[in-house]
Amino acid sequence: MLGVGVCGATWAGGELVSGGPFTPLFGAKGQAPVDVEAFDLDTYPVTNGEYLEFVRRVEKWRRSKVPPIFSDAGYLGHWSGDLDPGPGGGVGNRSPVTNVSWFAAKAYCASVGRRLPTLEEWEFAARASEDRTDAVDDPAFRERILSWYARPTGETLPPVGSTFRNVYGVFDLHGLVWEWVWDWNSVLVTGESRADVAVDKQLYCAGAAAGATDLSDYAAFLRYAMRASLEARYTVRNVGFRCAADLSPGDTR
Amino acid sequence: MRGIRGWIGVVVLCAGMLPIVAGAKVSGEERAVLTSPPAVPPPIARKHATKLIVELEVRERVGQISDGVEYTFWTFGGTVPGSFIRVRTGDEIEFHLRNHPDNKVPHNIDLHAVTGPGGGATSSFTPPGHETVFSFKALNPGLYVYHCATAPVGMHIANGMYGLILVEPEGGFPAVDREYYVMQGDFYTRGGNGDPGLQPFSMEKALREDADYVVFNGSVGSLTEGGALQARVGERVRLYVGNGGPNLVSSFHVIGEIFDTVYVEAGDAENHNVQTTLVPAGGAAIVEFVVDVPGTFILVDHSIFRAFNKGALGMMKVSGPEDKVVYSGKQDQRIYLPEGGAVQKMPGRGANAPKAESAAERVAMGKVVYETNCVACHQADGAGIPGAFPPVAKSDFLEGDIDRTIDVVLNGLEGPLTVNGVSYNNVMPSLGLSDEQVANVLSYVMNSWGNPGGDVTPEQVAKRRKK
Numbered sequence: 001m002l003g004v005g006v007c008g009a010t011w012a013g014g015e016l017v018s019g020g021p022f023t024p025l026f027g028a029k030g031q032a033p034v035d036v037e038a039f040d041l042d043t044y045p046v047t048n049g050e051y052l053e054f055v056r057r058v059e060k061w062r063r064s065k066v067p068p069i070f071s072d073a074g075y076l077g078h079w080s081g082d083l084d085p086g087p088g089g090g091v092g093n094r095s096p097v098t099n100v101s102w103f104a105a106k107a108y109c110a111s112v113g114r115r116l117p118t119l120e121e122w123e124f125a126a127r128a129s130e131d132r133t134d135a136v137d138d139p140a141f142r143e144r145i146l147s148w149y150a151r152p153t154g155e156t157l158p159p160v161g162s163t164f165r166n167v168y169g170v171f172d173l174h175g176l177v178w179e180w181v182w183d184w185n186s187v188l189v190t191g192e193s194r195a196d197v198a199v200d201k202q203l204y205c206a207g208a209a210a211g212a213t214d215l216s217d218y219a220a221f222l223r224y225a226m227r228a229s230l231e232a233r234y235t236v237r238n239v240g241f242r243c244a245a246d247l248s249p250g251d252t253r
Numbered sequence: 254m255r256g257i258r259g260w261i262g263v264v265v266l267c268a269g270m271l272p273i274v275a276g277a278k279v280s281g282e283e284r285a286v287l288t289s290p291p292a293v294p295p296p297i298a299r300k301h302a303t304k305l306i307v308e309l310e311v312r313e314r315v316g317q318i319s320d321g322v323e324y325t326f327w328t329f330g331g332t333v334p335g336s337f338i339r340v341r342t343g344d345e346i347e348f349h350l351r352n353h354p355d356n357k358v359p360h361n362i363d364l365h366a367v368t369g370p371g372g373g374a375t376s377s378f379t380p381p382g383h384e385t386v387f388s389f390k391a392l393n394p395g396l397y398v399y400h401c402a403t404a405p406v407g408m409h410i411a412n413g414m415y416g417l418i419l420v421e422p423e424g425g426f427p428a429v430d431r432e433y434y435v436m437q438g439d440f441y442t443r444g445g446n447g448d449p450g451l452q453p454f455s456m457e458k459a460l461r462e463d464a465d466y467v468v469f470n471g472s473v474g475s476l477t478e479g480g481a482l483q484a485r486v487g488e489r490v491r492l493y494v495g496n497g498g499p500n501l502v503s504s505f506h507v508i509g510e511i512f513d514t515v516y517v518e519a520g521d522a523e524n525h526n527v528q529t530t531l532v533p534a535g536g537a538a539i540v541e542f543v544v545d546v547p548g549t550f551i552l553v554d555h556s557i558f559r560a561f562n563k564g565a566l567g568m569m570k571v572s573g574p575e576d577k578v579v580y581s582g583k584q585d586q587r588i589y590l591p592e593g594g595a596v597q598k599m600p601g602r603g604a605n606a607p608k609a610e611s612a613a614e615r616v617a618m619g620k621v622v623y624e625t626n627c628v629a630c631h632q633a634d635g636a637g638i639p640g641a642f643p644p645v646a647k648s649d650f651l652e653g654d655i656d657r658t659i660d661v662v663l664n665g666l667e668g669p670l671t672v673n674g675v676s677y678n679n680v681m682p683s684l685g686l687s688d689e690q691v692a693n694v695l696s697y698v699m700n701s702w703g704n705p706g707g708d709v710t711p712e713q714v715a716k717r718r719k720k
Contacts (some may be wrong), residue, residue: 074354074382139457143443147453150325150412152313153355153381218456221405222358229359229380229403236380237354 013245014042015169016253017125022134024123025220036124040251041117042242044160044171045179046108048085049093051100054108056083061104071101074235087156094159096177096240102232105180109243116182117244119227123220126173128166136217145219148175153238174219180241184227279303279345287336290470291482293432293493294339296425302343309336310351311360311379311401311414318440318466319473319564321449326471327360327401327412333471334436334497335399335416340366342394342423347386348373354382359403364389365535366397366418374402394422396519396537398495407499411441411459413471415497417537429541430488436495437503437532437554437565438471439464446563462500467559469552469567476552476567484544486573491541498534504555505532505540507569509548514541529555544571546580608689612696612708619697622690630681635702641679643672646702655695655709659717662691688714 017040021033055062062082066075077099080086085093100108102116109115117125129135136142163175173179230236282304286294312331318324329335340346350362359380363372367389376387401414417436441459442452446466458465469476476482484490496503506529515527516539524530532538544550552567553560560566575582609615624633627645631637635646645651650672651658665683669676686694688711695709 143453143456146408146456147443149357150408150454152315152325152357155355218405218408222408225404226359226380229378234380234383236382238357238381 013040014242015040016247016251017041017121017168017170018133019124020133022120022124022127024120025217025224034120036120038247039117039121040245040247041121041125041168041170042114042244043169045096045177045240045242046105047094047160048079048089048097051097051108052083052085052089052093054111058107058111061107066104069233070103071233072235074099074237075101075104077235078237090156090159092159094161095157096160096172098157098177098237098240099235100180100239100241101235102180102184102230105241106182108241112243114243114245116180116241119181119183121244122173122179122181123223125166125168125170128168128170128173130164131167133167136220142217142219145174146222149219149222157238177238177240178223178226178236180239181227184230279343282306284308285338285340285346287330287338288434289330289332289336290334291433291435291476291480293337293419293434296428297339297341297421299341302341302345304347305340305344306347306349307338307340308349308351309338309362310353311356312353313356313358315451317472318442318452318468319447322442322447323451324440324442325412325451325453327356327358327409327414329362329399329401329414329416333413333415333438334434334495335414337416337434337493338399338418339421340391340418341421341425342391344391344420345388346391347388348377349384349386350377350379351384352379352381356381360401360409360414361385361403362399363402364397364399364418366391366393366395366399366420368392371402372399378403391420394420395521396420396493396495396516396539398497398535398537400497400535407459408454408456410497410499411439411454413438413497415495417493417495419493426491429491431482431484431490432493433482433490434493434495435469435476435482435552435567436497437467437469437501437505438497439499439501440466440468442466459499464501464559464563466564467501467554467556468564473564478568481549481568481570482552484569484571486544486547486571486576489541489543490569491539493537493539494530494532495537496532496534500534501554501556501559502534503532503565504529505538506530506553506555507540507542508551508553510542510544510550512540512542515539544569546576547571547573548580608711609693615693615696615708616700617697619690619693619695620701622686622694623697626684626686627694635698635704637672639675641677643670643675643677645698646704647673648704649673651698651704655713656717658695659691659709659714660720662686662695663714663718688712688718 017038019036019038021035023033059065063076063079064082078088089095106116127134127136129141157177161171163172165171166173279302285305285307288294309329311329313325313327315323316326326333352360359378361374361377361379363374365372367373369389373387373389377385379385397418399416399418401409403409417434441455442465443455444452466473494505512527512530513525515524515530517524519537519539530538530540548571550569550571552569554565609618630642631645635644637644666681669678691714692709692711698704699707
């Protein structure tokens with residue numbers, strides 16, 4: 001575990017995700033696998049409690065203060081007040097924070113000396129089951145993920161840590177909330193996400209099969225589709241985030 | 254509709270394939286009336302095209318797909334199929350797609366009535382808690398499927414995200430007495446058909462096109478009993494029939510009706526006197542018929558195992574006076590025996606049958622004889638079939654003289670007979686059983702279904718045979 005002090009906040013680091021090669025869902029035909037460098041990923045998604053500490057420190061990210069350019073009107077919409085998550089925060093404010101824009105998630109991670117994971121880092125870590133670093137070819141693993149995607153979000157989200165711990169020690173990559181990543185729209189867009197031609201090519205009816213490397217990985221299709229539906233200022237009740245960091249030179253884990 | 258469409262067709266040809274309504278004047282503004290299946294919004298009364306606002310909300314919700322089986326449906330408007338949308342050719346539709354905040358995934362809509370990229374899908378990609386708006390002009394009349402086209406498209410459709418939008422021709426359709434909305438869909442669950450509880454979507458089965466349920470209007474039994482479609486004798490019925498798929502093509506048929514008009518694939522082509530019409534996945538048909546006689550008419554996908562084993566079965570209940578000329582009802586029922594009506598003798602057999610060593614063995618061997626020779630008429634529970642075949646369980650006939658019973662099994666029986674107060678008039682053939690077999694089967698009957706017990710020996714049978 002590494003500790004980083006920023007602006008008086010102390011951040012305990014997350015889990016080591018030893019990198020490696022993998023073929024993303026929307027890899028170009030014939031493209032070599034992508035290499036993911038080892039990185040540090042939060043054990044859990046950021047909770048309402050942790051986010052409360054953040055908005056206490058940084059006034060401009062409070063609900064009443066956030067500029068519309070950085071967030072739509074749903075920002076922290078499940079909270080009772082600027083500094084009060086209320087019942088929407090979950091027991092002990094341990095439910096993952098949601099209804100935050102990409103800008104807000106990015107600002108939070110920066111405030112603790114970290115950053116959002118990249119799309120490829122997140123997807124790489126999310127291939128792991130309890131005991132395998134790459135369980136994507138396991139139909140049971142896929143179907144478990146898919147069955148969560150297929151269920152509507154409940155009134156209150158469960159606390160972090162309530163789903164499975166993968167082989168890296170990371171919890172809740174599947175089964176709790178969707179998560180923002182640094183370049184959530186990088187696969188699909190060069191400009192505005194919904195208007196980009198790559199979206200029709202890869203995600204709509206006629207083209208949904210064209211660019212993908214694994215047509216039966218419906219769970220991954222859903223994730224990419226979810227990300228593609230977002231804009232950076234959007235807030236969604238089931239989209240949260242966690243932070244990551246490059247490994248420091250002295251990290252010998 | 255035929256005349257109007259034919260007239261439009263002529264105009265189009267003369268105008269050199271110009272869009273039919275490109276220049277039509279649009280006036281006013283209205284909010285579309287949406288209905289849940291099987292209801293259809295009222296015909297459009299206005300004589301002009303208008304700006305029409307359609308507001309459709311996507312809800313992901315758990316519902317019943319069959320008795321005791323739940324499924325998480327993704328819906329347009331809360332139902333499967335989604336709300337029926339009715340517009341007029343030339344209308345300019347402002348479409349609002351709302352994705353409820355509690356939903357898990359983004360959705361969009363591809364309406365086959367839209368002329369434009371993605372049928373609207375490129376402009377309606379909406380994450381939970383958001384709304385998108387786009388507009389289109391209804392250029393071509395017809396009945397069109399709409400569906401979600403968000404990746405993975407197959408899964409969104411398999412979860413129920415489809416419905417119908419009707420674009421009425423100018424002047425509308427000819428009036429009918431009843432209009433209904435019926436849409437087929439196939440479903441894929443982790444468990445098999447009927448496995449209870451909340452069943453998740455099975456991607457594996459969907460890829461194999463191995464459907465667990467094939468249903469009309471979103472669930473097994475949605476159009477039966479209380480949900481049955483209703484009509485009165487003499488009424489003209491129009492069904493707007495869609496097929497959401499995702500995989501299967503429907504052979505749509507109404508048992509006991511002939512479609513006097515089918516708008517083939519819901520286009521301009523009319524066919525008449527059709528028994529079964531194909532409805533493609535992602536397509537539709539309009540069928541019309543007059544109900545001439547009362548009764549229950551069964552709607553099926555005539556790929557018939559889907560109807561009787563997977564749920565593709567609905568009902569239309571027609572009430573009103575009989576017309577015995579059109580359909581008489583059952584006039585007679587009798588047994589058909591190719592050999593003629595007299596008592597027949599089955600080919601002789603059983604001479605080499607093994608002999609029972611004890612009363613218990615006799616009963617056990619008699620059970621086999623019963624199941625081979627008697628069960629089809631007298632039934633496994635000995636209850637017979639009221640009015641056709643008398644019971645052998647708790648039968649007062651058997652309480653009488655045992656010799657009389659032995660004679661029946663040996664020789665058969667024909668003619669009027671009263672058993673337990675019920676009259677029968679039928680024929681039982683002589684079965685050609687050996688003395689041993691007759692003794693065994695009668696011993697079995699006497700010791701089954703609460704009958705009083707006792708036994709019959711081969712010697713008793715032999716004595717009767719000599720008479």
